[in-house]
Amino acid sequence: MDILGAALQQLFIPYHLMLVLVGTTVGLFVGAMPGLSATMALAVLLPFTFTMPALAGLIALGSVYMGAIYGGAFAAILINAPGTPSSIATTFEGYPMAKAGRAEEAISAATIASVLGGLFGVFALLVLAPPLAAFSLRFGPPEYFWVAILGLTLIGGLSGGTLIKGLMGGALGVLISIIGVSPIGGESRFTYGFPALQGGVELIVALIGLFVIPELLVMAGTGVAALGKTPLGRTRGLFLRTAKKVLSMPGNLLRSVVIGEIVSVIPGAGGNIAGLLAYNEAKRASKHPEEYGKGSLEGLVASESSNNVTVAGSMVPLLTLGIPGAPPDALILGAMLMHGLRPGAELFTTQGALTYGFILSMGLSAIVMLPIGLLGGRLIYQAVIRVPPYFLVPTVATMAILGSYALRNNMTDVMIMLVLGLLGYVLKEIGFHPAPIALGLILGPIAETGFVQSRLMGSAYAYPYLKLVESPLSQILVALSVLAIVWPMFASWRQRRQQAGGGGSA
Amino acid sequence: MNTDAIGAALGLALTLAFWFGRGSWSPLSAMFPNAVIVTLGLLSLGLLLKSFLRPTIRAVFAEGNRLRILLTAAVLFMWIWSMNYAGFYLSSVVFFAIMTVYIAAASRRVTLRNVGVWVVIVAAEVAVLHYVFANLLSVRLPMGPFAP
Numbered sequence: 001m002d003i004l005g006a007a008l009q010q011l012f013i014p015y016h017l018m019l020v021l022v023g024t025t026v027g028l029f030v031g032a033m034p035g036l037s038a039t040m041a042l043a044v045l046l047p048f049t050f051t052m053p054a055l056a057g058l059i060a061l062g063s064v065y066m067g068a069i070y071g072g073a074f075a076a077i078l079i080n081a082p083g084t085p086s087s088i089a090t091t092f093e094g095y096p097m098a099k100a101g102r103a104e105e106a107i108s109a110a111t112i113a114s115v116l117g118g119l120f121g122v123f124a125l126l127v128l129a130p131p132l133a134a135f136s137l138r139f140g141p142p143e144y145f146w147v148a149i150l151g152l153t154l155i156g157g158l159s160g161g162t163l164i165k166g167l168m169g170g171a172l173g174v175l176i177s178i179i180g181v182s183p184i185g186g187e188s189r190f191t192y193g194f195p196a197l198q199g200g201v202e203l204i205v206a207l208i209g210l211f212v213i214p215e216l217l218v219m220a221g222t223g224v225a226a227l228g229k230t231p232l233g234r235t236r237g238l239f240l241r242t243a244k245k246v247l248s249m250p251g252n253l254l255r256s257v258v259i260g261e262i263v264s265v266i267p268g269a270g271g272n273i274a275g276l277l278a279y280n281e282a283k284r285a286s287k288h289p290e291e292y293g294k295g296s297l298e299g300l301v302a303s304e305s306s307n308n309v310t311v312a313g314s315m316v317p318l319l320t321l322g323i324p325g326a327p328p329d330a331l332i333l334g335a336m337l338m339h340g341l342r343p344g345a346e347l348f349t350t351q352g353a354l355t356y357g358f359i360l361s362m363g364l365s366a367i368v369m370l371p372i373g374l375l376g377g378r379l380i381y382q383a384v385i386r387v388p389p390y391f392l393v394p395t396v397a398t399m400a401i402l403g404s405y406a407l408r409n410n411m412t413d414v415m416i417m418l419v420l421g422l423l424g425y426v427l428k429e430i431g432f433h434p435a436p437i438a439l440g441l442i443l444g445p446i447a448e449t450g451f452v453q454s455r456l457m458g459s460a461y462a463y464p465y466l467k468l469v470e471s472p473l474s475q476i477l478v479a480l481s482v483l484a485i486v487w488p489m490f491a492s493w494r495q496r497r498q499q500a501g502g503g504g505s506a
Numbered sequence: 507m508n509t510d511a512i513g514a515a516l517g518l519a520l521t522l523a524f525w526f527g528r529g530s531w532s533p534l535s536a537m538f539p540n541a542v543i544v545t546l547g548l549l550s551l552g553l554l555l556k557s558f559l560r561p562t563i564r565a566v567f568a569e570g571n572r573l574r575i576l577l578t579a580a581v582l583f584m585w586i587w588s589m590n591y592a593g594f595y596l597s598s599v600v601f602f603a604i605m606t607v608y609i610a611a612a613s614r615r616v617t618l619r620n621v622g623v624w625v626v627i628v629a630a631e632v633a634v635l636h637y638v639f640a641n642l643l644s645v646r647l648p649m650g651p652f653a654p
Contacts, residue, residue, distance in 0.1 A: 189535065
């Protein structure tokens, strides 16, 4: 308690409070721009933190990180572009809500869900860090493979109607993720003689192409902006009404933040997987699954609450074991090492005031998101709806080009973005939803690395592939994967039977 | 149109493209992609079967003017291609302005004065974006003829 008191004392000085405010605001606007990721924001900020005191530097980085993950929701809601990969699932409900004139409601809900998710992540980090760190160490290659397979079972819920098309999209996403240098053998795969393809397809480049370009083409073709305007009179008291709605779904919130926490402590699995998993589970548990894809508040809340848990959640393996779970965490680790802070148990004792000060600053950043997010969100929304389509389309195109280019300063990425965008447009027209392709892109590398490394680990066995199901954790994950596939089929069969029974008795 | 049949044909084409795109890889590098290609092929055949048994019939490319969508895609392609030679600023101003005028002309009368004002706005907007990315975020944007 003494340490927490000292941490609070250190945190609540004007300089640190200003850093939280500015960091969260900067992160929010960076995250709102498609292609500008939290990693990029932190990378730009990192050199400045070297000259700051350790706590101030970490507060700045943590606040930008928190703000950027939340800011991704704005682009997802307003232009169907996941501002960061963590907000992929936010596009599924946020954009349809915006098209129906419910953008402000979507932004308010995303803000409240993000704040709650962020606070839960900080609480879990404060209370559960040691046991969660021990849990994360139990994940080896076979477990990672099964995590990816469990993730791929989400395709059923993300297919948008036709399961077989969803599965094909998932397979296509996995194949696209394979393009480039093999992680095991080091050979170039599917480069078709283009050396520029050796670097592979960046996830955010593919996401911009698949999600933004099709919408942009439709906007150009129809000549009208996609967003509907919130009718006057509906905006008064909207925030309170939305807050009431969000808080009236405690089950959904709790399930989503727990999923976010579990996923985030597994190094390598990030906010994107957490968001998709939470979204899918929310849909499965919903009393109104038919509303999903048409602007369901439940789905939006699930995605946003879970992805913001991962910011503090990914600090569990980072602060306790020194394992950065995601690229932004690696940058925070770099800043810590530059200031002579070594992750581990000592960090929580000898440097306790500093460490807890950093953790609490993320909680403060989550709270600060509420006023900043609502104000910033309203500003961005007002700007987007006031811009006529003939300016909006090329502006979004410029942002898509810049976002794709800025990741690696590479024009090939921009061309890949366009090609995938055109392919995504054609596929969408013939009934392929882009979400399974994105899921395949995210989980493909995790599945392949886990699969091949497990195969190598099992080389000494008579049946090498048995390594995949050797550990109890693997077996649990296999059982969950099977359950995830079989349960919807069983539920659908039971529903059909009930309907048939009801029809017969009527 | 039978979108299942189109999807199956596209799936099979992609299967073949990936199958023939394989090289002489080590077994460890080949096993995963091979499995996924076969899966995609089987799923495509499954969709082909479905297209005969229970086809999904729906209108495709029905939303928006098809010619305008095609030309917008072409402008986007030229925009990106020209950036290698003209640099980010020049090509963005030119193609941003072309796209603005083209899309605006579909819904309203465009005068020469409109075009002049829009070009100024576009030049300013692209300059701001260029400044933010090149100077604040240290992104080395293509310079084209302005390269030092």
